[in-house]
Amino acid sequence: MPRPEKVAVVEEIKARFENSGGVILTEYRGLRVGEMQRLRRELRDKGAELKIVKNTLARLAVEGSNYSDIVEFFEGPVAIAFYEDDPVPTAKLLRGFATENPDLVIKGGLLSGEVIDAEAARKLADLESREVLLAKMAGAMQAPLTKLAGATSALIRNFGYALGGYLSAREDEEPPPAEPPGEEPEVEDQAGAEAPEAEAQEVEAPEEPASEDSSESDGETE
Numbered sequence: 001m002p003r004p005e006k007v008a009v010v011e012e013i014k015a016r017f018e019n020s021g022g023v024i025l026t027e028y029r030g031l032r033v034g035e036m037q038r039l040r041r042e043l044r045d046k047g048a049e050l051k052i053v054k055n056t057l058a059r060l061a062v063e064g065s066n067y068s069d070i071v072e073f074f075e076g077p078v079a080i081a082f083y084e085d086d087p088v089p090t091a092k093l094l095r096g097f098a099t100e101n102p103d104l105v106i107k108g109g110l111l112s113g114e115v116i117d118a119e120a121a122r123k124l125a126d127l128e129s130r131e132v133l134l135a136k137m138a139g140a141m142q143a144p145l146t147k148l149a150g151a152t153s154a155l156i157r158n159f160g161y162a163l164g165g166y167l168s169a170r171e172d173e174e175p176p177p178a179e180p181p182g183e184e185p186e187v188e189d190q191a192g193a194e195a196p197e198a199e200a201q202e203v204e205a206p207e208e209p210a211s212e213d214s215s216e217s218d219g220e221t222e
Contacts, residue, residue: 006057013053013061013080020082023110024094024121025073028052030103036079039097039104048083048090069115073107087111091124 017023028036040050053061055074062068083090087109098104109121 009053010057010060013051013058016051016080016082017062017065017067017110021085022083022087022112024081024083024087024090024124025070025107025109026079026081026094026098027076027105027107028079028103029077029105031101035101035103042093042097043081043090046083046089046093047086048081048093051080051082053078053080066113067110067115070108070110078107087124088127091121091127095122095125 031039043050055078058074058078058080059071062070081090081094094104094106098106106118106121108115108117109124110116111120111124
């Protein structure tokens with residue numbers, strides 16, 4: 001009968017496989033303790049966790065699962081890197097660490113419930129991370145909005161220029177202001193002032209015959 005400690009370890013590893021985003025398996029034969037501790041810290045900073053488990057217990061943990069074929073990688077000293085959602089940062093770190101420390105060998109992994117070999121696991125490091133892809137997607141979505149905002153601003157600006165030009169042209173075409181109505185009575189007064197003079201001339205005209213009648217009267221008297 002298995003000991004309770006081993007049962008607890010198997011249940012823990014089984015839960016990790018079920019709840020994590022995936023795993024990358026490595027063989028650490030010849031890797032020194034200090035290097036292993038540094039690898040653990042760097043993976044923790046990337047949101048991943050490195051676990052070293054006996055192969056017999058790891059096989060029990062995946063037994064009966066949809067990814068039980070992963071047992072083929074449980075040979076030799078195996079360290080399992082569990083990551084949450086994005087496999088790229090973990091894959092990049094492990095491949096870079098393996099380049100500096102050839103004693104660390106990538107063996108394969110589990111991606112979206114599918115078992116992948118060593119080559120596929122290494123190629124994950126060539127992909128862009130989830131954050132980079134989301135940033136590019138956001139930039140692609142933002143570009144049309146920026147162009148639309150620029151076109152709208154230009155349309156409003158051009159409309160303002162056209163309206164200003166139209167108002168200036170209207171001001172140039174306006175007629176001069178009319179004379180105030182208070183000046184018209186002066187013309188009427190001048191016409192009224194000239195009228196009596198004409199009447200005076202008409203009244204004085206009959207005086208000449210009156211003088212002829214007077215001289216004839218004087219002749220008759222003589």
